[in-house]
Amino acid sequence: xDKPLKILHESLNNRVIVGLRSxxxxxxxxxxxxxxxxxxxxxxxxxxxxxxxxxxxETVILRGDNIIYISP
Amino acid sequence: xDKPLKILHESLNNRVIVGLRSxxxxxxxxxxxxxxxxxxxxxxxxxxxxxxxxxxxETVILRGDNIIYISP
Amino acid sequence: xDKPLKILHESLNNRVIVGLRSxxxxxxxxxxxxxxxxxxxxxxxxxxxxxxxxxxxETVILRGDNIIYISP
Amino acid sequence: xDKPLKILHESLNNRVIVGLRSxxxxxxxxxxxxxxxxxxxxxxxxxxxxxxxxxxxETVILRGDNIIYISP
Amino acid sequence: xDKPLKILHESLNNRVIVGLRSxxxxxxxxxxxxxxxxxxxxxxxxxxxxxxxxxxxETVILRGDNIIYISP
Amino acid sequence: xDKPLKILHESLNNRVIVGLRSxxxxxxxxxxxxxxxxxxxxxxxxxxxxxxxxxxxETVILRGDNIIYISP
Amino acid sequence: xDKPLKILHESLNNRVIVGLRSxxxxxxxxxxxxxxxxxxxxxxxxxxxxxxxxxxxETVILRGDNIIYISP
Numbered sequence: 188x189d190k191p192l193k194i195l196h197e198s199l200n201n202r203v204i205v206g207l208r209s210x211x212x213x214x215x216x217x218x219x220x221x222x223x224x225x226x227x228x229x230x231x232x233x234x235x236x237x238x239x240x241x242x243x244x245e246t247v248i249l250r251g252d253n254i255i256y257i258s259p
Numbered sequence: 260x261d262k263p264l265k266i267l268h269e270s271l272n273n274r275v276i277v278g279l280r281s282x283x284x285x286x287x288x289x290x291x292x293x294x295x296x297x298x299x300x301x302x303x304x305x306x307x308x309x310x311x312x313x314x315x316x317e318t319v320i321l322r323g324d325n326i327i328y329i330s331p
Numbered sequence: 332x333d334k335p336l337k338i339l340h341e342s343l344n345n346r347v348i349v350g351l352r353s354x355x356x357x358x359x360x361x362x363x364x365x366x367x368x369x370x371x372x373x374x375x376x377x378x379x380x381x382x383x384x385x386x387x388x389e390t391v392i393l394r395g396d397n398i399i400y401i402s403p
Numbered sequence: 404x405d406k407p408l409k410i411l412h413e414s415l416n417n418r419v420i421v422g423l424r425s426x427x428x429x430x431x432x433x434x435x436x437x438x439x440x441x442x443x444x445x446x447x448x449x450x451x452x453x454x455x456x457x458x459x460x461e462t463v464i465l466r467g468d469n470i471i472y473i474s475p
Numbered sequence: 476x477d478k479p480l481k482i483l484h485e486s487l488n489n490r491v492i493v494g495l496r497s498x499x500x501x502x503x504x505x506x507x508x509x510x511x512x513x514x515x516x517x518x519x520x521x522x523x524x525x526x527x528x529x530x531x532x533e534t535v536i537l538r539g540d541n542i543i544y545i546s547p
Numbered sequence: 548x549d550k551p552l553k554i555l556h557e558s559l560n561n562r563v564i565v566g567l568r569s570x571x572x573x574x575x576x577x578x579x580x581x582x583x584x585x586x587x588x589x590x591x592x593x594x595x596x597x598x599x600x601x602x603x604x605e606t607v608i609l610r611g612d613n614i615i616y617i618s619p
Numbered sequence: 620x621d622k623p624l625k626i627l628h629e630s631l632n633n634r635v636i637v638g639l640r641s642x643x644x645x646x647x648x649x650x651x652x653x654x655x656x657x658x659x660x661x662x663x664x665x666x667x668x669x670x671x672x673x674x675x676x677e678t679v680i681l682r683g684d685n686i687i688y689i690s691p
Contacts, residue, residue: 190579191586191608204604207327208569208613209280219262223584224295225610226263244276247330248263250297250323251610253280255567258607279399281352291334296367298335316348320335320401322369325352351471353424363406368439370407388420392407392473394441397424423543425496435478440511442479460492464479464545466513469496495687497640507622512655514623532636536623536689538657541640550651551658551680564676568641568685583656585682615639617680 195220198259205229205249206256210237213247225251267292270331277301277321278328282309285321297323339364342403349373349393350400354381357393369395411436414475421445421465422472426453429465441467483508486547493517493537494544498525501537513539555580558619565589565609566616570597573609585611627652630691637661637681638688642669645681657683 188196198217205213205227215232227249234241260268270289277285277299287304299321306313332340342361349357349371359376371393378385404412414433421429421443431448443465450457476484486505493501493515503520515537522529548556558577565573565587575592587609594601620628630649637645637659647664659681666673 189581189586190588191581193579194588194606194608209327211327219265221261221263226261228262228266244330246266247328248266249328250326252324252612253327254610255569255571255613256607256609258604281399283399291337293333293335298333300334300338316402318338318403320338322395322398322400324396325399353471355471363409365405365407370405372406372410388474390410390475392410394467394470394472396468397471425543427543435481437477437479442477444478444482460546462482462547464482466539466542466544468540469543497687499687507625509621509623514621516622516626532690534626534691536626538683538686538688540684541687549653549658550660551653553651554660554678554680611682612684614682615641615643615685616682618676619678 192222194259195225195257198257201259203229204256204258205254207249207253208255209253211235211241212238213244213249215244215247218246221251225254227251227254227257264294266331267297267329270329273331275301276328276330277326279321279325280327281325283307283313284310285316285319287316287319290318293323297326299323299326299329336366338403339369339401342401345403347373348400348402349398351393351397352399353397355379355385356382357388357391359388359391362390365395369398371395371398371401408438410475411441411473414473417475419445420472420474421470423465423469424471425469427451427457428454429460429463431460431463434462437467441470443467443470443473480510482547483513483545486545489547491517492544492546493542495537495541496543497541499523499529500526501532501535503532503535506534509539513542515539515542515545552582554619555585555617558617561619563589564616564618565614567609567613568615569613571595571601572598573604573607575604575607578606581611585614587611587614587617624654626691627657627689630689633691635661636688636690637686639681639685640687641685643667643673644670645676645679647676647679650678653683657686659683659686659689 215229218228287301290300290302359373362372362374376388431445434444434446503517506516506518575589578588578590647661650660650662
């Protein structure tokens with residue numbers, strides 16, 4: 188398995204930081220993903236915009252297209 | 260079934276929040292979607308732009324391309 | 332048939348609102364579309380830019396790429 | 404034939420308005436197009452940028468990618 | 476042959492104006508192109524940015540992706 | 548093997564600079580990549596935005612789509 | 620071989636100027652490329668942003684996606 192997917196797989200059920208193109212960032216627990224789109228599901232996510240807290244989301248699906256980084 | 264699609268499927272007929280690239284956000288009832296584009300149909304949707312209410316739409320089709328997050 | 336296409340099909344010959352990425356919006360009668368691009372044809376369309384009326388167009392083809400929402 | 408292509412085909416040798424993502428607009432005679440890219444050729448075209456006239460072009464090829472609307 | 480490619484082919488060794496998304500424009504002699512990307516090669520090209528001259532380039536390859544118009 | 552991939556392969560376990568479209572830049576140790584997307588994994592990464600330090604990340608996955616340059 | 624690739628091939632081991640969408644420009648020696656992505660490798664590259672020098676890079680991989688022009 189390729190390294191990026193391996194890292195993603197190992198991050199399941201752990202906290203990750205996900206950054207989107209628009210400056211939105213999500214901190215939450217990685218609940219799942221799909222291949223090859225890399226759409227993600229986060230649980231207990233906190234959404235920030237340019238570092239400002241915006242809201243909490245119990246569950247959120249993030250489209251892979253807009254993701255620029257994922258950090259376990 | 261992949262987790263993102265599973266979450267989407269479970270959200271059918273329930274309220275969801277959908278965010279688009281342009282800062283538009285829709286709160287409404289998920290009435291359907293297609294695969295793999297993830298075009299969505301919302302019913303009884305409220306449209307906001309950067310958190311400002313804009314209007315209510317009985318039905319709206321949202322093109323998957325522009326969606327950045329979906330939260331049940 | 333997937334729900335988004337079903338809604339689009341049912342909207343044929345009825346008034347729809349179509350929003351584009353650029354802030355352009357068209358109100359007109361849905362005269363046709365193609366699959367999978369979702370290019371649309373509207374008749375008797377009124378074009379607005381950020382809610383300001385711009386002009387009326389007897390017929391207009393809208394490229395699916397730029398469409399973000401369609402509301403019957 | 405799909406409706407959008409049918410309208411385009413009927414517009415051959417007639418005047419059309421073509422709008423691009425960048426705010427450029429062309430008024431000219433539709434001389435040809437290709438499928439599926441929808442690259443267009445206009446003759447005797449007048450180019451405007453945000454409604455300001457820029458220049459006249461005897462012939463111009465417009466890449467389909469950047470086109471957002473075509474009005475016969 | 477489709478009309479857009481036919482016009483491009485007839486323009487070989489002649490002067491063309493090529494506009495890019497970024498507001499860059501090139502005036503030069505069309506030395507070649509490829510299909511389907513429509514990457515172009517211009518010779519003796521003059522580069523302008525928003526109509527301001529920037530420099531002369533003996534040869535330049537322009538990626539088709541960024542091209543919005545080509546005028547012979 | 549193509550030269551770009553060869554250079555990337557030779558950079559494994561070495562420090563690289565990776566620039567993204569958004570002005571974000573990462574300095575870290577290249578831990579892996581996939582083909583053809585060129586998603587990267589960096590270890591011990593320092594993130595900067597327009598040259599201003601932002602934070603340190605033990606591990607980060609960078610989506611290939613948004614990468615504009617990689618320098619060993 | 621198509622003309623754009625032919626020009627690129629002839630430029631191997633010679634100085635080229637490469638412009639990216641973001642206004643970044645690289646002057647360096649073309650060390651390699653791949654097809655069809657046109658990812659490039661430059662050696663002894665100087666990076667400028669809107670004509671201002673930024674830094675020198677011994678080796679840099681440039682993703683083809685973001686390239687708008689290449690001039691030998």
